[in-house]
Amino acid sequence: MLDTQTIQIQKTTESRLSAVDFANLDFGAVFSDHMLVIDYANGEWQTPTIVPFADFKLSPANPALHYGQAIFEGLKAYKNEQSEISVFRPVANLDRLNISAERLCMPTLPEELFMQGLTELLRLDADWIPSAPGSALYIRPFMFGTGEFLGVRPATEYRFAIITCPVNAYYSAPLRVKVEETYVRAVEGGFGFAKAAGNYAGSLLPAKKAFEAGYHQLLWTDGKTHEYFEESGTMNLMFVINDTLLTPALSTSILAGITRDSILQLAKDQGITVEERKVSVGEVMEAIQQGTLQEAFGCGTAAVISHIVTIGYQGQDYELPPVNTRKYSPQLAQVLDDIRTGKAPDTHNWMVQI
Incomplete structure (x- = not known):
């Protein structure tokens, strides 16, 4: 040094x-x-x-x-x-x-x-x-x-x-989000995985349109077919379906979030089933309709964990289970906060003392 x-x-x-x-x-x-x-x-x-x-x-x-x-x-x-x-x-x-x-x-x-x-x-x-x-x-x-x-x-x-x-706190209330099927945040082979200023500049107009329509953020989908989820506004995206934590697998169009990685590790520590793979819009919408989608949330440094309570898709709003009924994301958020503030053991050596 x-x-x-x-x-x-x-x-x-x-x-x-x-x-x-x-x-x-x-x-x-x-x-x-x-x-x-x-x-x-x-x-x-x-x-x-x-x-x-x-x-x-x-x-x-x-x-x-x-x-x-x-x-x-x-x-x-x-x-x-x-x-x-x-x-x-x-x-x-x-x-x-x-x-x-x-x-x-x-x-x-x-x-x-x-x-x-x-x-x-x-x-x-x-x-x-x-x-x-x-x-x-x-x-x-x-x-x-x-x-x-x-x-x-x-x-x-x-x-x-x-x-x-x-x-x-970055977000003071649970989020209403809209599935974006017109605009594209990033495509494979581009630099969506980089934390580059241009990625955020390109997101401003669709985010503004979503806000004017009554939503806080977007759910970005893939740039080729709009069939698969990628990110949520300025955050990585996670779902809980049938007690399994799902998140889109990393690619050249998805930012490798530090909070994302930390939450996945903590979930595994607690014995929660974790799947990193392609997560389709159809799969999630079907889970909402069948009542098997238990939670949805965004995660990132600024937001930490932000609960999603409404998903707008093709002109219709779908309500998700209330935050006070959720089991996994509040628990993961609390464990992460306890590690950061010294209230819980830092078993992964994430904290660097100054």
Whole structure:
């Protein structure tokens, strides 16, 4: 690991912490005092810096603005009852960031550089980490091409940064979702598996149309036939049918969620039958009609586990079992939360103490 003296730290002269109402946080709208910045130039990563949260200066010819070389991640830091700080599976997020970087022809980030910078940033802004139930410090690492040129080719310079923000729950109520059969999030052979900015830009219009129709999110289907489920809005998707936990198998069009992987592992630990495979729309709709679909939910870093209570399909809404009757997802959510907050043993060594 890098010597901390190699990280240049410029502390803010005026903290904004006292002005924050931690009981009323809009997700992703309140940012901590500092950010980590590491530039890539001349074929190598430069000296990391931690500076006050502020705007970047960009050229109008910045290649990321024109050609989309931009990726990001999302993870969380927690405080336990002893006010100790830990981060949930940060190396897994770095691994996925580097997978995204390789797909978008960007440089990968060494683990030592990432962990050292993240550790110092969290130590500096430790007071920004909330401790109320359901809250956390959301961590947003991201990378984009820099420089100044117009031309369809990879940038030669990049900026990696981490910003953080205290957050409460992402979704405050169970979700009404709509099966999307017109628009496509990703196709096999594309970069749907990468956490790239362009994937989210393309989802905004169909999500807006769904919201205007009375739904919170979409259930994305495959790009060729619209016969198989892939994701749920910004989350991975899971169903419980006949006491079996089903989730679409990973592919080049589905993001490999860290929360998804964690929930599947916890389910196996508890003896729950798990199937990762193609899950068809027809199978799920038939299960709803036969009363064998017990639960449906999305899962992700921001949302954790979000219950789905209504599925709109071909002009008709189908109501799912009430949340208070569900057995598996509340139990899995509680176990995951207990591990993150230090109330349960971390048998998989997911938590990294800061």
